[in-house]
Amino acid sequence: MKRKALNWSLGVATPVLLVAAWWVASANSVNTFFPPLSAIMVRFRQLWLFDHFGSDILLSLRNLLLGYAVATVAGVVIGFVTALVPVARWALDPVIHFLRGIPPVALVPIFISLIGFGIEMRVASIALAALFPTLIATVDGIRSVDTTLKDVSSVYRLSRGERLAQVYLPAAGPQIASGMQVSLQVAFIVMIASEMLGSSEGIGAMTLLAQQSFMIPDMWAGILLLGVIGFGANLVFELLKNRILAWHAGSRRLANS
Template sequence: MTLTSTVLVRTREARRQRRSGVPRWALIGAEIAVPVLLLAAWWFASANSTNTFFPPLRTILTRLAELSATPAFWTNVGSSVGNLLLSFLLACAIGVGLGIALGTVRWLSWLLEPTIHFFRAIPPVALVPIFVSLLGFGNETRILAITLSAVFPVLISTIDGIRALDPERVSVGRIYRIGRWDRIVTISLPEASPRILSGVQVSLITAFVVMIASEMLGSSLGLGAMTLLAQQSFMIADMWVGILVLGILGYVANALLVLLRRRVLRWYIAIRQQEKNL
């Protein structure tokens, strides 16, 4: 039995012991119960609402069902999801690649880091009007704005992860004359992956915020544009539908990333749990 499998087995046993007092079904039920209770509270609190800007939840869900039967609604959803996914993947690729270079090559880090920290200090949403002014209102502008805004969390976390590598492991790789690229793939990236994926999760949130802002500024496609147009046209139920769908989309995107992070870092989580049990 390998060391990794031994750690995984012991971690599962320790996890079962800790959870012996609370059944797993109870934990899952508690996780589901909170949003259900919030929706129920919203339903009853708004049931008799006569406020134009706070319609009953029943009206919002009815309007959601009506809009979901139209091609225009799914065109807006597809535009938002497509821009978010493409920009997020580009930001991760650029951030990890440049972060490895800056974390490894010291003179390149001294040369570029002041500029990186300058642009990182600018609020991401503030970049959207700049790109629109320079490049117009095309879809490429939104993708560029989302990508450049979301790249900094991945970039900074990758630099920190590479610089925090265990010097002994790096020295062993050099002693055995492992090539630079092989050292990056087999030593640097696995050890830095916990910090990198933490930055990736922050990057997703940033990309989501800038996606909405970019669609609200001069765009006719996307959930952000749909929500803003509904607000300006006093179609309040449609506005609430846009907000609700954006919340669901953000929750699903974050949940998928958390599942991916847990699967990729299964070995790291197992080691951390084993250390706690010692």
């Protein structure tokens, strides 16, 4: 318990100290490209808590959640099919490994050419880029299910649906969750890239516009907001994962004791 409290304290203290150091180091700055943190925070409050909250923050979060949801559902479904159906495995494995080798940001210009600059382009590019970590983690998780569990499900004559829901999904759950977490990070990166390359709305577009217009405090405020959202999204995912997979952590503690 003491170790957990110490780790939590360090996790809180380190960002606070870094922000304090940034505040002190930039307090008297006259460098145009390194403004005082106090000036950045003023613009952060004006831009992102009032002016552009509904028009840009909510828009970006909607695209992120839609693309990520599509990627998660498709990744899990295709992963199950690829892992459990031999014909699908032979047919899809080369395509999956080819497409996942393409840098996610490189997909954005392709979707701009095919779909245009609308919301559909941003959601589609996020979904395709975020698909592969979840898909590959699902395939690996299903393939690594203990053969004893498979034999027991056969002995009890579970139906295919019962095997998927009661055997394969719980056994592969921790690995699938890890893939989903990576997919969330990829989706966040592509969300920003799609807005910077093909949009005049959203956090990424506003941050790029500020840089191009030499509104440097606004640019820093946008970067700060992206960091806060990325950190918050990962934190929420960790909390949900720990709650949903609490049984897995308990079984590991029992195995190690």
